[in-house]
Amino acid sequence: MKFTETELSGVYLIDLEPRGDDRGFFSRVFCVNEFGALGLQTDFVQFNTSFSKIKHTLRGMHYQLGAAAEVKVIKCIRGALYDVVLDLRPDSPSFGKWTAAELSAENRRMMYVPRGCAHGFMSLTEDVEMMYFVSAFYDPQQERSVRWNDPAFGITFPHEPALISDKDAAAPDFDRAWHLGEG
Numbered sequence: 001m002k003f004t005e006t007e008l009s010g011v012y013l014i015d016l017e018p019r020g021d022d023r024g025f026f027s028r029v030f031c032v033n034e035f036g037a038l039g040l041q042t043d044f045v046q047f048n049t050s051f052s053k054i055k056h057t058l059r060g061m062h063y064q065l066g067a068a069a070e071v072k073v074i075k076c077i078r079g080a081l082y083d084v085v086l087d088l089r090p091d092s093p094s095f096g097k098w099t100a101a102e103l104s105a106e107n108r109r110m111m112y113v114p115r116g117c118a119h120g121f122m123s124l125t126e127d128v129e130m131m132y133f134v135s136a137f138y139d140p141q142q143e144r145s146v147r148w149n150d151p152a153f154g155i156t157f158p159h160e161p162a163l164i165s166d167k168d169a170a171a172p173d174f175d176r177a178w179h180l181g182e183g
Helices: 032-037
Strands: 002-005 012-015 019-021 024-026 046-052 057-064 072-078 080-087 098-104 110-113 117-123 128-134 143-145
Touching: 046 057, 057 080, 072 080, 072 098, 072 117, 080 110, 080 128, 098 110
Parallel strands: none
Antiparallel strands: 002 012, 012 110, 019 024, 046 128, 057 117, 057 143, 072 110, 072 128, 080 098, 080 117
16 A cells, blocks of 8 residues: 555555456555554444435535544445545644545545544545544444534535535534534
8 A cells, every 4th residue: 555645644545566467466454564554543333435426416515523533444345436535633734624535436535534633525426435443332422523514614616516415415514613623
């Protein structure tokens, strides 16, 4: 695996290094030694999948607080998606900044999302399936969402959403005390 740190500290794009022959290829998508050598999370408690039937479906921007804060490793296994990470770590020099990348079944790229960052994505094709590791169990009391188009952050998606859940559409604009559990 090749790890490339983005402009957000601790957020990595991970490219696989397939070894192939006439049959196809083999590649690791996770290795304790390789993740650990960079000080990245190596203990995961769930392996999830998400399917978006309609092109330009938007999901996000989600994260959890406290002990429920998650590290996520995202991989698109069907179609293509635009993956977005928003840095909400209070002590981070890149607080309030975001990064994005296209993840697809074709490019096999993955995104490493550290604790304290919100995550969301938009499907770029029909029938998009992604899978992701998470390091903490879901806790609805610690769940937070930031509105996908909150002007405080200026996140740009490649298209207007064709479909977004009521919950994500109703996500509030950023309020530091509530969003970071400080109030």
